[in-house]
Amino acid sequence: MISSKHRQNGIEIISYYTGYIVLIVASLMTIPIITSLLFLEWNPMLDFIISDAIAFILGILLIMYGMRSKESKHDMQWKHGFVIASLSWIVLTVLCAIPYMLSGHTLSFVDACFDVMSGFTTTGLSLTQDLDHVSIGLNMWRHILTFIGGQGMVVLTLTFLGKEMGGAFKMYVGEGKDIELVPNVKGTARQIWKISMIYLIIGTSVLWIVGMSIGLKPVSAFLHALFIFASSWSTGGFAPNSQNIMYYHSIMFETVAMVIFILGSLNFGIHYAIWQGKRKEIVKNIEIQSFLVTSFVACILVLAGLAKLNVYPDAVAGFRRVIFNVISAHTTTGFGSIYARQFALEWGDFGILIMVVVMLIGGSACSTAGGFKGLRVGIVFKGLIMDVKKLLLTERSMNVYKYHHIKDRVLDDTVIKSSAIIIICYIVTFATGTILGTFYGYPISASAFESASVTGNVGLSIGITTSSMPTVMKLFYIIAMYLGRLEFLSVFALIGYFLGGVKKACKNILKH
Secondary structure: HHHHHHHHHHHHHHHHHHHHHHHHHHHHHHHHHHHHHHOOOOHHHHHHHHHHHHHHHHHHHHHOOOOOOHHHHHHHHHHHHHHHHHHHHHHHHHHHHHHHHHHOHHHHHHHHHHHHHHOOOOOOOOOOOOOOOHHHHHHHHHHHHHHHHHHHHHHHHOOOOOOOOOOOHHHHOOOOOOOOOOOOHHHHHHHHHHHHHHHHHHHHHHHHHHHHHHOOOOOHHHHHHHHHHHHHOEEEEOOOOOOHHHHHOOHHHHHHHHHHHHHHHOHEEEEEHHHHOOOOOHHHHHHHHHHHHHHHHHHHHHHHHHHHOOOOOHHHHHHHHHHHHHHHHHHHOOOOOOOOOHHHHHHHHHHHHHHHHHHHOOOOOOOOOOOOOOOHHHHHHOOOOOHHHHHOOOOOOOOOOOOEEEEEEEOHHHHHHHHHHHHHHHHHHHHHHHHHHHHHHHHHHHHHHHHHHHHHHOOOOOOOOOOOHHHHHHHHHHHHHHHHHHOHHHHHHHHHHHHHHHHHHHHHHOOO
């Protein structure tokens, strides 16, 4: 009886906080509503009003259900925090897909959910139809989703409701973040948003000026600047046009976007440390060291491989077509400066292989980037060196090995093991996606490229991701994006919690 009551309290906790997260994110629909109103887009405005109403009603119902037991809200456990984070993403994906479906720009609700999950996870793959004629209101919504997803829906909610949430840190960690910029989670959430909003103002302003300099009208230039910044900073890869970054035909626009998405791929802790005057962090941090080494090696290898094939022979083409795409892949941004099929037709197997590797590695932990992160790569690599050194030293030697990430940390077997487990989860998901692609008749290199893109939340495509691809692959890609963004553990907690409830319900049925 006590166990049953405990589980009921757990359900109420999950319902209560999930409802708050839904309400906060649903309130963001007022932005595309106002945008549609300003640009006289009446049908899109109505789509968002309907969607907003549905989301608000559901959010309120979830909160009301959770408020039945007031004391339970302050009894959150780690499993509750993880389940809240992972469940809220599923609920919000369905709710935020409604305006997509009402717009008529998706062929099915699965396609609409695909695009929302792609936005939330900052992947950037899209199944939206006729993207060049999408309303400004819907384009605003697409880029709000990817911008919010980069920081996190839980992080957004904690910014406003930190005092209400006793288990705030447990939900924060459940969304794939673990760094504390200040001693409390509410302050950390606010610092993350403060950093993002400052960059938003600066980055949008610079892109706005560049946009006008290449011939865009002021209002259009501002919207493009805002959208491209949102995608760059969140390493999301969405663009307001089907040609992606190629639409602008500007090396300056591409360069500014590259600077922004490199900054966006860095750990928020690094940004905060540098702002606090700890500039040595740029040199000492293990993630930056890892990123510099892997990105440099990857660029050199791809340039050499394409030079051998006599592709992009001059330096400008090498920068715009090779280095840009490699860094875009490595930071998991997904802006493409060449067409999807050019990867398959021009880059060769060697170039595709390097791109697969950097897409899986990804950016920094606790950033807007995906992948299994440079931090984990650095830890596993240093762990390997540590084990070699231990073999060479005498048994009496008791050296303490460390790595630097914001501060000096002890490198022990537990840290190495946890990093290796997450990397293995990414590799298993990637391998499953590759096998699935080949099962449906796609070439293995193309299947591996697309699977790495969805698993690492990148968004570059080799041409597989289209509305005509099998529904099973669409559903798997949605799951892979979801798993990759939340870094598996909170999703596993949700599955375990659900299966535990089913098991208990079955036992009760058998007893009666």
